[in-house]
Amino acid sequence: MCGIAGLCARYPVRPAAVAAMTARMAHRGPDDDGLWHSPDQRAVLGHRRLAILDTSAAGHQPMERDGLTAVFNGEIYNYRELRDELAAEGETFQGGSDTEVLLAAYRRWGPDCVERLNGMFAFAILDRERHRLFCARDRFGEKPFLFAEGDGFFAFASEYKALLALEGVDRSIEAPLVLSYLIDTAHGLDDRRETAFRGIRQLLAAETLTLNLDSLTWRVATYWRPRFEPGGAALDFPAAVTRFRELLADSVALRLRSDVPVGSCLSGGLDSSTIVGLARERLPADAPYHVFTGRFPGTSADEWERAELVVRASGASSHVVVPTPQGFLADLPDFIWMNELPVGSTSQYAQYCVFRLAAETGITVLLDGQGADELLGGYEQYFRQYLESLPFGRRRSEEERIRRRYPLALPSPRQTLSKALPGAVRRALAQATGRGSDPLFGLSGAARAALPPRPAPRDGMGHPLADALRHDSLEGHLPTLLRYGDRNSMAHSREVRLPFCDHRIAEFVLSLPPEHLMGDAQTKRLLREAARGLLPEGVRAHWPKQGFRPPQELWFTGPLFQAALDAVEDPDFAASGWWNQHWWRCVLRRFQAGETHLAWVLWRPLITQAWRRHFVERILSTPPEAVRA
Numbered sequence: 001m002c003g004i005a006g007l008c009a010r011y012p013v014r015p016a017a018v019a020a021m022t023a024r025m026a027h028r029g030p031d032d033d034g035l036w037h038s039p040d041q042r043a044v045l046g047h048r049r050l051a052i053l054d055t056s057a058a059g060h061q062p063m064e065r066d067g068l069t070a071v072f073n074g075e076i077y078n079y080r081e082l083r084d085e086l087a088a089e090g091e092t093f094q095g096g097s098d099t100e101v102l103l104a105a106y107r108r109w110g111p112d113c114v115e116r117l118n119g120m121f122a123f124a125i126l127d128r129e130r131h132r133l134f135c136a137r138d139r140f141g142e143k144p145f146l147f148a149e150g151d152g153f154f155a156f157a158s159e160y161k162a163l164l165a166l167e168g169v170d171r172s173i174e175a176p177l178v179l180s181y182l183i184d185t186a187h188g189l190d191d192r193r194e195t196a197f198r199g200i201r202q203l204l205a206a207e208t209l210t211l212n213l214d215s216l217t218w219r220v221a222t223y224w225r226p227r228f229e230p231g232g233a234a235l236d237f238p239a240a241v242t243r244f245r246e247l248l249a250d251s252v253a254l255r256l257r258s259d260v261p262v263g264s265c266l267s268g269g270l271d272s273s274t275i276v277g278l279a280r281e282r283l284p285a286d287a288p289y290h291v292f293t294g295r296f297p298g299t300s301a302d303e304w305e306r307a308e309l310v311v312r313a314s315g316a317s318s319h320v321v322v323p324t325p326q327g328f329l330a331d332l333p334d335f336i337w338m339n340e341l342p343v344g345s346t347s348q349y350a351q352y353c354v355f356r357l358a359a360e361t362g363i364t365v366l367l368d369g370q371g372a373d374e375l376l377g378g379y380e381q382y383f384r385q386y387l388e389s390l391p392f393g394r395r396r397s398e399e400e401r402i403r404r405r406y407p408l409a410l411p412s413p414r415q416t417l418s419k420a421l422p423g424a425v426r427r428a429l430a431q432a433t434g435r436g437s438d439p440l441f442g443l444s445g446a447a448r449a450a451l452p453p454r455p456a457p458r459d460g461m462g463h464p465l466a467d468a469l470r471h472d473s474l475e476g477h478l479p480t481l482l483r484y485g486d487r488n489s490m491a492h493s494r495e496v497r498l499p500f501c502d503h504r505i506a507e508f509v510l511s512l513p514p515e516h517l518m519g520d521a522q523t524k525r526l527l528r529e530a531a532r533g534l535l536p537e538g539v540r541a542h543w544p545k546q547g548f549r550p551p552q553e554l555w556f557t558g559p560l561f562q563a564a565l566d567a568v569e570d571p572d573f574a575a576s577g578w579w580n581q582h583w584w585r586c587v588l589r590r591f592q593a594g595e596t597h598l599a600w601v602l603w604r605p606l607i608t609q610a611w612r613r614h615f616v617e618r619i620l621s622t623p624p625e626a627v628r629a
Helices: 015-023 079-088 098-116 175-183 230-234 237-255 270-282 304-314 325-339 347-361 372-376 382-389 392-405 413-420 423-433 445-450 464-474 477-490 503-509 514-518 525-530 552-556 559-569 571-575 581-592 596-620
Strands: 002-009 032-037 043-049 063-065 068-076 119-127 132-137 146-150 153-157 200-202 207-212 218-222 262-265 290-294 317-321 365-367 495-497
Touching: 002 015, 002 068, 002 119, 015 032, 015 043, 043 068, 043 119, 063 098, 068 079, 068 098, 079 098, 098 119, 098 132, 098 207, 175 445, 175 596, 237 270, 237 503, 237 514, 237 525, 262 270, 262 347, 270 304, 270 365, 270 372, 270 525, 290 304, 290 347, 304 317, 317 347, 325 347, 325 477, 325 559, 325 596, 347 477, 372 464, 372 477, 372 503, 372 525, 382 392, 382 464, 382 514, 464 477, 464 503, 464 514, 477 495, 514 525, 552 559, 552 596, 559 571, 559 581, 559 596, 571 596, 581 596
Parallel strands: 262 290, 262 365, 290 317, 365 495
Antiparallel strands: 002 043, 002 153, 032 043, 063 068, 068 119, 119 132, 132 207, 146 153, 146 200, 207 218
């Protein structure tokens, strides 16, 4: 896990410019740093290293072999198997890092090497013989790859702040994309090529970019989409459970490979608990295993009762942190600087605190359950697509069972009627009455008109439930959560690994009948059955979904309310042209009157103004680095 950066130009470039880029990402790699430039100095690559595999100097980057130079961020979990395969074909190795395996794989198989990688990664390989820079991002988009073009140059980096250090990169904010995200945090900032900054674009999940070093023209290609496995649809449920558990256990085993200490995040939910259980099965009984939990004692948000069951059953060493609203406000400048973009809720701060605790404890790598909800049907709202996937004759009985176990999973007649009203009517009512809770009502008319359309969905997987899971895993909700996880872990120089984000699991799960995923009125039915005998029943059969989030309503009754009030009354808030200040003032009064659910709405102005102050203004106040030598 590292930070990568590079410049390619039609003229000699300053190595100091790339050094400035990597310096802004020192937190991503505190163990080592390096610069490399081509003989004509028209290409410079930079790297910050967090040493995980082969921590010796043999893993130093940029790494050069036979006319190829690589900068790599992430991990290739199946590097040992690839190394053996490549050695059998005549490749030789000087060290034990996965970066060297990547270079050998590219040398042997060319750009097709990405199809053989099981991992999370973003990398660039400068190929001097073919006059190209070959770049790639992993299948789920766990690791970031951002790029920009200027006057005669092409630049890339792991973080926005690195690219924004360069002279010639447009720092203007793309307000419509930021507002699209603030209205619906699954869209706007992580689901398209464009980004929050006009001069910066990004590779999406499972994409490669090839840059011609002579013309500086580039092309992007998609190298993976989930393939429907015909055999999956024919499996009965017990066989599907067996196969799924085998795949997940192997995914965990691969992600335990490390030359530094490995532990787990543990919320007390089904996903992270299953990862802990499978990791303990794989490790020797006397091997220490550390787990890290965020707690919110005395509130309904606290999952310690179930987390403690897992700790006792697994014999893990438990470490606990208690995030607070006072701590959030104190950490806000650094938290925003590290996250670079607005975040969706206080949940991301809680995650930030968990990774900081791991750093203080000396555990470098953490496994986490992120991705299970999107891929396996963990959110109650997926029951709508599940019912749509069933034959008509079966829907009524299934719907009755779902409503008994999950009363809020399906919309009530009143909610259905409300959503049926035209958007213009709903907005007019909200403006006239100061009511409503949709943040869209809080935008100015000009801002609403400028909101971009959502990207068109990709090809379907066979039934509505699989389509929804694929979309949220690869294009919608999960990519944004992966951005949070990357920035919050890297803020403390930690590496987070996600066993559910394995392409083999995705292809298998998305090929299964809908009943295997959410039948019997169960979210994550496949995972619940696979965890039978592995987890305490109080965890395995806990039906309500409880996300890892602080008691945000409670936090807003304290110091966060004043922060939201200050944000709405900030002169810049009204002057931006983004907001309908009158509606937000009504929301503040309604919250004070007892509508505490509006804490989730008030988060938007609070985090937006914090982002503008602690990231955008900080960037704009720093003189950029000249690119030309």
